[in-house]
Amino acid sequence: xxxxxAPFRTRIIGTGGWAPPRVVTNExxxxxxxxxxxxxxxxxxxxxxxxxxxxxxxxxxDMSLHAAKAALESAGVSPEELDLIIVGTVTPxxxxxxxxxxxxNALGAKKAAAFDVVAACAGSxxxxxxxxxxxxxxxxxxxxxxxxETLSSITNWTDRNTCVLFGDAAGAFIVDxxxxxxxxxxxxxxxxxSDGTTWQHIWIPEGGSRKPMTPEGVANHQDRLIMNGREVxxxxxxxxxxxxxxxxxxxxLTTADVDLVCAHQANLRIIEAIADRTAIPLDKxxxxxxxxxxxxxxxxxxxxxxxxxDGRMKPGALVLMMAIGAGMTWSAGLYRN
Numbered sequence: 001x002x003x004x005x006a007p008f009r010t011r012i013i014g015t016g017g018w019a020p021p022r023v024v025t026n027e028x029x030x031x032x033x034x035x036x037x038x039x040x041x042x043x044x045x046x047x048x049x050x051x052x053x054x055x056x057x058x059x060x061x062d063m064s065l066h067a068a069k070a071a072l073e074s075a076g077v078s079p080e081e082l083d084l085i086i087v088g089t090v091t092p093x094x095x096x097x098x099x100x101x102x103x104x105n106a107l108g109a110k111k112a113a114a115f116d117v118v119a120a121c122a123g124s125x126x127x128x129x130x131x132x133x134x135x136x137x138x139x140x141x142x143x144x145x146x147x148x149e150t151l152s153s154i155t156n157w158t159d160r161n162t163c164v165l166f167g168d169a170a171g172a173f174i175v176d177x178x179x180x181x182x183x184x185x186x187x188x189x190x191x192x193x194s195d196g197t198t199w200q201h202i203w204i205p206e207g208g209s210r211k212p213m214t215p216e217g218v219a220n221h222q223d224r225l226i227m228n229g230r231e232v233x234x235x236x237x238x239x240x241x242x243x244x245x246x247x248x249x250x251x252x253l254t255t256a257d258v259d260l261v262c263a264h265q266a267n268l269r270i271i272e273a274i275a276d277r278t279a280i281p282l283d284k285x286x287x288x289x290x291x292x293x294x295x296x297x298x299x300x301x302x303x304x305x306x307x308x309x310d311g312r313m314k315p316g317a318l319v320l321m322m323a324i325g326a327g328m329t330w331s332a333g334l335y336r337n
């Protein structure tokens with residue numbers, strides 16, 4: 001929490017979400033790997049996920065465009081009004097340029113600076129934190145924050161421990177600046193964290209500058225995501241519980257003050273453990289992992305958008321936001337609706 005009040009605070013004025021129309025059930029996953037609906041639901045809470053029809057059909061910027069248009073429409077903002085576009089993603093359409101640049105072009109947001117943030121599943125939270133600093137300082141008045149992933153492009157479809165988890169999607173926030181002196185909705189605080197000692201909990205061995213992709217590596221799925229699920233679970237629960245308690249304590253609040261939780265949908269068991277250890281009732285958590293799977297950086301804005309559109313996020317509600325991803329990277333924030 002800052003000790004000196006910034007001249008502006010960040011307010012979310014529009015949200016949007018989009019996922020491919022193709023719904024993939026657990027029964028379909030049984031055709032790829034040795035698994036079952038019972039095994040998947042018991043361990044993850046996932047019943048279906050949304051995937052592009054095939055690799056190359058569309059990219060991250062394409063999905064981002066759908067989510068961005070929905071968010072702009074809900075905010076009543078035109079692309080030309082945007083000063084900034086930040087996309088949180090680990091699956092950009094191209095190695096160069098960024099997904100944000102492709103999105104800027106597609107939107108026609110001519111005056112917006114655009115760049116990507118790479119923080120895996122915490123990407124949208126990191127991007128929101130960056131946008132918040134631009135807003136607080138007065139450097140930007142309106143910004144588009146995106147979390148978007150085409151995870152099907154980095155999934156090993158022969159690994160039953162990971163392939164059942166992921167989905168493709170994009171979520172968006174439109175944020176603007178309001179004077180800090182004025183009461184009302186806005187971002188209260190947002191913290192970001194990282195621990196590089198855990199980098200091999202979730203990683204892709206080949207395809208970077210250190211180890212370029214090789215035919216042998218591709219044959220052995222070394223260009224695809226590898227995850228140590230047990231270690232990720234332990235780290236995620238501990239880190240998010242600590243981060244949530246800290247951001248609340250820093251702002252003179254407790255878990256009893258929380259009206260709604262929009263958390264990254266990594267695994268239902270992680271969400272349940274966080275609810276138990278924070279003593280926040282599970283029914284205050286927005287849960288859609290059963291329908292979308294783990295959509296990485298898209299997960300946080302999609303849950304936020306869903307809660308806004310279906311009426312669960314009431315005016316004045318205190319919203320706790322959380323996300324964690326590879327790195328490890330994680331974040332916790334507070335928003336007054």
